[in-house]
Amino acid sequence: MAAVMQEQTKTHTTTASNADDASQYLTFTLGNEEYGVDILRVQEIRGWHQVTRIPNAPGFLLGVLNLRGTIVPIIDMRMRFNLDKVEYNPVTVIIVLSVETANGRHVFGVVVDGVSDVLDVAPSEIKPTPEFGTTMDTEFISGLATVGEKMVMLLDIDKLLRNDELTALTDTTATAL
Amino acid sequence: MAIKILAVDDSASMRQMVTFTLKGAGYEVDEAEDGKQGLDKAKSGKYNVVISDVNMPVMDGLALIKELRQLADYKFTPILMLTTESTDDKKQAGKAAGATGWIVKPFSPDQLLATIKKVLG
Amino acid sequence: MSINMEQFHQTFFDESFEGLDIMESGLLNLQNGGETDPDAINTIFRAAHSIKGGSGTFGFTEVAKFTHLLETLLDEMRNGQRTVTAHAVNLLLESVDCLREMLNAVRNKTTVNTARVAEVQAGLEALLAGTATPAKLTTVAAKKPLAENSGWLIRFRPKPHLLTTGNDPYRIFRELAVLGELHVEADVSALPRLESLDPELSYLGWLIKLKATVPQSAIDELFDWVRDDAELSIEPIVPAAHEPAQRQGGDRRSSEERRAATSNEGTSIRVEINKVDGLINMVGELVITQNILKQLGENFDISRLHSLQQGLSDLERNTRELQESVMRIRMLPISFAFNRVPRLVHDLSTKLGKKVELKVTGEGTELDKTVLERIVDPLVHLVRNSLDHGIETPDVRKAQGKAETGTLGLSAYHKGGNIVIEITDDGAGLNKDKILQKARERGLVKADELLSDDKIYELIFLPGFSTADAVSDVSGRGVGMDVVRRNIASLAGTVDIHSEPGRGSRFTVRLPLTLAIMDGQSVAVGNEFYIVPLVSIIVSTQVKAGQVNVIAGRGEVFHFRNEYLPVVRLYDVFGAKPRTRELKDGLLVIVEGDGRRCGLFVDELLGQQQVVIKSLETNYKRVEGVSGATILGDGSVALILDIPGLMRIAQQKQVA
Numbered sequence: 001m002a003a004v005m006q007e008q009t010k011t012h013t014t015t016a017s018n019a020d021d022a023s024q025y026l027t028f029t030l031g032n033e034e035y036g037v038d039i040l041r042v043q044e045i046r047g048w049h050q051v052t053r054i055p056n057a058p059g060f061l062l063g064v065l066n067l068r069g070t071i072v073p074i075i076d077m078r079m080r081f082n083l084d085k086v087e088y089n090p091v092t093v094i095i096v097l098s099v100e101t102a103n104g105r106h107v108f109g110v111v112v113d114g115v116s117d118v119l120d121v122a123p124s125e126i127k128p129t130p131e132f133g134t135t136m137d138t139e140f141i142s143g144l145a146t147v148g149e150k151m152v153m154l155l156d157i158d159k160l161l162r163n164d165e166l167t168a169l170t171d172t173t174a175t176a177l
Numbered sequence: 178m179a180i181k182i183l184a185v186d187d188s189a190s191m192r193q194m195v196t197f198t199l200k201g202a203g204y205e206v207d208e209a210e211d212g213k214q215g216l217d218k219a220k221s222g223k224y225n226v227v228i229s230d231v232n233m234p235v236m237d238g239l240a241l242i243k244e245l246r247q248l249a250d251y252k253f254t255p256i257l258m259l260t261t262e263s264t265d266d267k268k269q270a271g272k273a274a275g276a277t278g279w280i281v282k283p284f285s286p287d288q289l290l291a292t293i294k295k296v297l298g
Numbered sequence: 299m300s301i302n303m304e305q306f307h308q309t310f311f312d313e314s315f316e317g318l319d320i321m322e323s324g325l326l327n328l329q330n331g332g333e334t335d336p337d338a339i340n341t342i343f344r345a346a347h348s349i350k351g352g353s354g355t356f357g358f359t360e361v362a363k364f365t366h367l368l369e370t371l372l373d374e375m376r377n378g379q380r381t382v383t384a385h386a387v388n389l390l391l392e393s394v395d396c397l398r399e400m401l402n403a404v405r406n407k408t409t410v411n412t413a414r415v416a417e418v419q420a421g422l423e424a425l426l427a428g429t430a431t432p433a434k435l436t437t438v439a440a441k442k443p444l445a446e447n448s449g450w451l452i453r454f455r456p457k458p459h460l461l462t463t464g465n466d467p468y469r470i471f472r473e474l475a476v477l478g479e480l481h482v483e484a485d486v487s488a489l490p491r492l493e494s495l496d497p498e499l500s501y502l503g504w505l506i507k508l509k510a511t512v513p514q515s516a517i518d519e520l521f522d523w524v525r526d527d528a529e530l531s532i533e534p535i536v537p538a539a540h541e542p543a544q545r546q547g548g549d550r551r552s553s554e555e556r557r558a559a560t561s562n563e564g565t566s567i568r569v570e571i572n573k574v575d576g577l578i579n580m581v582g583e584l585v586i587t588q589n590i591l592k593q594l595g596e597n598f599d600i601s602r603l604h605s606l607q608q609g610l611s612d613l614e615r616n617t618r619e620l621q622e623s624v625m626r627i628r629m630l631p632i633s634f635a636f637n638r639v640p641r642l643v644h645d646l647s648t649k650l651g652k653k654v655e656l657k658v659t660g661e662g663t664e665l666d667k668t669v670l671e672r673i674v675d676p677l678v679h680l681v682r683n684s685l686d687h688g689i690e691t692p693d694v695r696k697a698q699g700k701a702e703t704g705t706l707g708l709s710a711y712h713k714g715g716n717i718v719i720e721i722t723d724d725g726a727g728l729n730k731d732k733i734l735q736k737a738r739e740r741g742l743v744k745a746d747e748l749l750s751d752d753k754i755y756e757l758i759f760l761p762g763f764s765t766a767d768a769v770s771d772v773s774g775r776g777v778g779m780d781v782v783r784r785n786i787a788s789l790a791g792t793v794d795i796h797s798e799p800g801r802g803s804r805f806t807v808r809l810p811l812t813l814a815i816m817d818g819q820s821v822a823v824g825n826e827f828y829i830v831p832l833v834s835i836i837v838s839t840q841v842k843a844g845q846v847n848v849i850a851g852r853g854e855v856f857h858f859r860n861e862y863l864p865v866v867r868l869y870d871v872f873g874a875k876p877r878t879r880e881l882k883d884g885l886l887v888i889v890e891g892d893g894r895r896c897g898l899f900v901d902e903l904l905g906q907q908q909v910v911i912k913s914l915e916t917n918y919k920r921v922e923g924v925s926g927a928t929i930l931g932d933g934s935v936a937l938i939l940d941i942p943g944l945m946r947i948a949q950q951k952q953v954a
Contacts, residue, residue, distance in 0.1 A: 052935035053826065054914075054921055055872035064918065066929045073918040107917045188348045190310035194355065198301060230351075232344045246462065252498070255464040261351045269526065277464030278523030283354030283362070286301045295469060 022123075025145070027116040027152050028095060031083055034116060036145060036152040041097045043107060045115060048092040065109060067096065074109040080160075086113070099161050106161060119152065121145045126154065180297060181205045181222065185215035185241065186230035186259060191282075195228065198286040199293065212236025216244050219251060226296055227256045228280070231267065239274040246275035255296035303356050310352045311405050312566065315398070317345035319637055322394050326640050329387045336376060342390075343372040349397070361400050364415065367422040368393050389421050449478070449510060450517055455485070455503030455529040462498065465524050471506075473520050478510025503529070567667055569627050577623050584616040625815065628668070632710045632719070633661035635674045639681055639708055646685045653692050653703040654685060663710040665717045669789050669809055673719070676782045676793075680721045680805050681706065683779070688725030688803055698800065700724070712811070716791075716833065719807040728797040730754050736763065755795045756893045759783045787892065787942060790816070790831070790925065794893060808833075816911055818928070818938065820904035821887065823868050824875040828900075829909055829928055829938040836888040836895065838903055841881040853952050856897045858888060866948040867899045871923065877901040891941030896948070898939075911938065923947050 025036035051063035051074050060079035064071050074094060078085060094109040126143040142156040182204050184195045196206045207222065209215035211233045219227065227245065231238035238258055245251040258271045258279040268279055280292050324342040346369045353361040368390060374380035396418045403410035452474075456467060474480055485503040489495075508517070517532055524530075591609045594602060636658055647654040665673075689695075689704035696702055707722035730751060737743040737757045749757075757763065761780040786793045791809035810816060810833065818829035819838075846856050846865060854865035865886070869876035878884050878901060886897040909928035914921060914937075925940035 050934065052927070052937065053874075054918075054937070055874070055923065057921070064914070064927065064935050066933055066935050069912070069929065071912045071914055071917060071927045071935060104916075187344070188310075188352055189313050190306045190352050191348075191355065193306045193309055194301075194303065197306070201301070232347050234341070234344065253461055253464055253466075259351075261347065261354070272463065272523075272526050275463060282351045283356075295473070296464070 022120050025119050025121055025152065025154060026095070027119055027150075028093070028112040029114050029116060030077055030081065030112055034150055034152045035077075035112075036119065036121070036154045037095065037097065037157055038154075039118060041099060041157050043096045043098040046094045046096060046109070047090070048088045048094060048111065062111065065094075067107065067109075070107060072096065072107050072109055074111060076111045078111075078113075080110075097157055099158055101158075101161070108161065119145070119147050121147060121152075121154075129153075179203070179205045180226070181207070181224045182293070183207050183209065183215060183218055183222070183224040183227045185209040185212065185228065185233070185238070187211055187233040188230070191230070191259075194286070195289065198289050202290055202293075204293070212238060212241035212244075215241050219245055220248065223250055224254065226293060227251070227254060228259060229256065230259045231271070239270055242271065242274040242276050257292065257296065307356060307405070308566070310356055311401060314349045314352065314401055317349050318394050318398055318401075321345045322391065322641060323637060325387050325391050325394065326644060328382055329384065329391075329644075339372065339376040339382070343369065343376050346372055358401075358404050361397065361404065364393070364400065364419060365397065367419065367426065368397075370426060371422065386425060389418070389425060392418050393422060450506075450508045450512075450514070451531075451533040452506040452508060452517065453503070453529070453531040454506060454521070456500040456524065457527050457529070458499040458501070460500045460524060460527045463524070463527055465527070467500070467502075467504070467524075470520055470524070474506065474508055474517070477512050477516060478508050481507035481509075567628065567630075573623070573627055577620070577627070580616065580620045580623055584613075584620060587612045587616050621815070625666070625811070626664075628666050629664035629811070630667050630670055631662045631664050632670065632717070635670050635677055636661050636708060636710075638674060638678060642678060642681060643685065643706060646682065650685065651691055652685065652689055654689055654706050655703050656706050656708065658708045660710040663712060663717060665809065665811055669717075669791075669811075672785065672789055673791075673807070673809065676785045676807070677719070677721070679779075679782050680793075680807075681708070684721060684723040684725065684803065684805075688723040688727075690726050694726075716808050716810055719809070720804060721807075722802060722804040724802040727799040727801055727803050728755050728758070728795070730799065733757050752796075755797050758795070759793075759893070783892065790833075792890075792892065815908055816938070817906065818909045819887070819906050820936070821868075821885075821898075821900040822877075822902050822904055823872070823900050824877055826872075826874050827904065827930070827936045828868070828872075829936050830887060830889065830898065831925075831938065831941070832906060834889045834891055834941045836890055838885055838887045841884075841886050843882065846881055856886060856888075858895075858897070861895070863888065864896045864945070864948065864952075865899055866896050866944060868944075869899075871944060871947050871951065889941050891945060894942075894945060896941075896945050898944070909936075909938065 024039040026039050026042050027034050027036045029035075046067075049065060051065050053063040054061060054073070057063075060076050062074045062076050064073050066072075076085075077083075088111070091114050092111060093113075093115050094111050095115065096107060096109045098105055098107045100106075125147065126145050129141045129144055140156050140160045142154045142159075145152045145154055180203075182199055184192055184199070184206055185208070186192050186195070187210055192208045192210075196208060199206045207218055207224070209218050212229070213236045215227070215229060216236065229238045229241055233241075236244075242256050242258070245254070245256060255277040256275065258268075258276045259282055260267055260271070260279050261282040271279055277296060278292075280289065284292075321342050324338055324345075327338060328342075346365055350362055350365040350369050353359075353365060371380070371386065371390065375382055375386075380386070396415050400410050400415065402408075454467070454470075456465075460467070471480065471482065483505045485505065486501070488501045488503070490501065495501075514532060514534075521528070521530055521532075587609060591606070591613065594606050594609060598606070639658070640656055643654055643656045646652075684706055689706065690698075690700075692702035695704065705722075705724045707720065709722075710717060710719045712718070734743065734749070734754050734757070737754075737760070738745055740763070742757065742760050742763070743749065758779045759782075761778065763778055763780065783793050786807055786809070789809055791807060793805060793807045795803065795805050797803040817832035819832050819835055821828050821830055841856070846854055847862075849855050849862070852862075852864065854867075855862035856865050865881070867876075867879075868874070869879070876884070881899060884899055884901050885903055886899055887903070888895060888897050911926045912928055912935075914924060914927050921937075923940055923943040923946075924937045925943070926938045927935050928938055930936050
């Protein structure tokens with residue numbers, strides 16, 4: 001499990017409460033865009049590995065993988081967000097995410113182009129998502145963060161998990177912690 | 178050398194409580210579920226004190242005490258009966274079998290410890 | 299020292315509920331005219347005794363008080379002071395129910411039906427006060443007020459054998475000294491000459507002057523244990539008054555309801571010590587093998603290949619033995635599930651006015667704890683079904699020339715990696731015509747469709763099916779046989795029925811011995827591998843020309859042993875890319891699930907192996923047609939097929 005430490009953001013000169021609330025995000029790339037995912041949800045990062053197909057599953061669900069004895073579903077993020085498909089190459093990475101739900105812990109993996117940095121982002125640096133009208137479904141973006149020159153789209157992983165029917169939970173009582 | 182106590186009772190919760198209490202006071206404790214097990218354990222180990230319930234399957238407490246007293250190692254060992262009946266005849270039966278004394282259930286951990294201290298020289 | 303007693307509560311509850319079960323079956327045996335075998339009564343007594351002792355120790359005084367009454371009754375019975383009457387046994391059975399409620403209330407911190415408890419308690423007390431030869435229960439030594447005198451004179455002469463009781467006068471002196479100032483004079487008059495001195499005997503006596511203003515009880519206490527083994531006098535002597543002990547005697551709700559409320563979801567398991575010891579040995583061997591392999595790995599060259607192979611073979615053996623042993627730890631005898639049945643039969647047969655004899659065999663047959671826990675409900679339902687719809691009333695039976703008492707058979711045995719449970723009755727059997735009619739009414743069967751007898755009986759497993767004229771509150775509560783089958787299927791098991799009108803019925807439940815591991819047959823469809831549960835495979839065969847026909851409305855069927863089985867093209871159902879679509883170039887695996895059969899078309903058969911079943915639902919969700927996944931030797935994942943689900947999908951595709 002990725003080490004979790006809340007650090008005070010260094011690039012900020014706001015009130016004390018804000019400084020304490022800074023979160024860390026693991027950023028990754030899909031095409032030209034950068035996305036971020038709460039580091040508390042990141043279990044590990046693995047290189048690309050052949051998956052076992054699940055019959056009659058949605059297209060973006062590539063299949064399942066064996067992660068140290070546990071069966072973990074793998075999602076292709078490009079397909080999920082309707083981006084162009086690319087060939088997987090040695091840099092292709094699977095980010096393994098872990099989410100707490102009412103039914104316990106769910107682990108699943110997402111295939112991305114590559115991993116970038118871990119960023120500290122304070123709440124005040126997060127802007128609401130504008131109505132882009134892009135090819136991408138903005139429903140799962142919890143906000144935009146501008147850190148330095150980069151604009152990172154922060155993913156709401158819990159929502160992604162629920163809405164994608166990645167679990168048997170079809171009701172909205174699943175509350176991510 | 179640590180004091181070794183053998184606790185014989187067919188009730189798991191009683192054994193747990195007795196073991197926990199005695200271990201907490203620094204004694205070494207072994208358990209048995211019935212008289213036969215108790216006798217086997219007693220034969221293969223040397224206990225300073227034996228605590229036994231009366232009503233147990235396979236071999237009851239009275240029979241166990243009788244058997245223990247036949248063993249050279251346990252001729253003088255304090256053997257305490259755990260009994261819920263405080264009637265005279267039960268105690269007499271126990272004494273007749275060779276018991277040192279008795280502890281009446283229900284008892285508190287403190288009472289148990291006090292009694293054990295009492296029988297240890 | 300204060301100890302938190304709560305840590306022992308769970309164990310106490312577990313063993314108490316077990317004890318109550320033992321009491322119940324023992325009492326039922328007594329009731330059925332079982333010999334009033336002293337050992338049997340003793341067993342019931344001991345269970346009550348344990349519960350009383352434990353509840354007292356852990357502070358559940360109401361339970362202790364209540365149980366004390368039972369214990370007293372049972373003690374009198376085992377001592378021959380009281381005859382075992384039907385009334386008493388019934389009352390005791392009711393008490394067991396009450397105790398279950400009380401213990402549950404204590405455990406879940408809820409309240410109990412005090413009126414009911416009081417009623418049963420009154421019954422017990424009345425019984426006790428009635429016909430028993432009175433025996434003193436508790437003697438309470440009256441506490442003497444603080445003595446006016448300044449001390450006590452104690453004469454203490456142990457009998458010679460005192461030391462062999464494990465008592466030592468020295469300890470008594472030590473404690474007396476704590477009470478006050480001691481003056482001790484030894485009387486050595488009985489001391490023999492040294493050469494005839496037996497060191498194990500006690501020859502001394504003492505005159506003790508204790509200067510202490512303590513009540514006599516304080517001194518009495520110290521001599522409690524040795525009183526019978528010594529001459530003792532304590533002056534001033536005041537006789538302790540013995541107070542005679544205060545003697546502390548329905549609408550029986552269905553025991554099933556009560557049982558449901560008390561169902562112990564136990565997350566613990568009792569294991570026999572020798573099973574654990576066996577495990578420890580095997581782990582030891584495994585460690586040795588591992589060390590050998592490690593060494594080989596460190597200095598390996600090809601000349602040591604044979605040793606390596608030997609080591610690997612040992613490893614395989616160790617692992618397999620360890621696996622079998624560990625699985626056996628989760629195994630419990632099916633008696634735990636069967637134990638519910640006698641009470642159920644007793645209650646139901648009384649309620650329905652039927653006479654039923656229960657015959658149980660193979661209750662020692664072991665199966666996995668989880669399977670055991672989950673098979674109880676379906677089992678109970680099947681038994682109820684037999685009692686309700688199967689076995690007839692004595693009049694009807696007599697009119698048919700049958701014995702008035704019907705027989706319900708419950709048996710279990712191991713067969714080929716599974717456990718088989720049979721519930722048989724010599725009742726009326728299933729009514730074919732009624733079933734067929736009902737099925738036609740519900741549109742489950744087409745009006746002109748011809749079905750074999752077996753197929754008709756299978757219809758009762760369809761959802762919503764109930765031929766009960768009125769929903770009998772016993773078994774027809776909308777919980778149909780389809781739920782039973784589904785529950786059993788969720789355990790990777792099967793249930794089948796065989797019936798003969800007028801003669802009776804037999805339900806056969808087959809369950810895997812363990813949920814975690816399964817024997818599987820690997821099959822290939824193109825580049826994908828799937829596992830077919832071996833238990834569901836009847837045979838695998840090549841398809842020859844002419845064996846497969848296409849029937850309008852039913853698709854492809856394969857002629858197999860007097861039936862026509864649907865052909866399920868796995869690649870089609872799963873959207874895979876097969877090596878071949880020609881039936882004659884692949885293989886047909888004839889499989890069975892939920893009483894139906896089909897032929898699975900695959901490219902080829904690979905090996906058979908034991909697979910560890912991993913859940914897909916932990917991180918994903920249930921996939922129709924797939925019962926789980928497993929990890930193959932190369933670390934990749936293979937899906938395990940769910941035959942009934944597959945057939946359902948195939949059928950739906952057919953209809954579409």
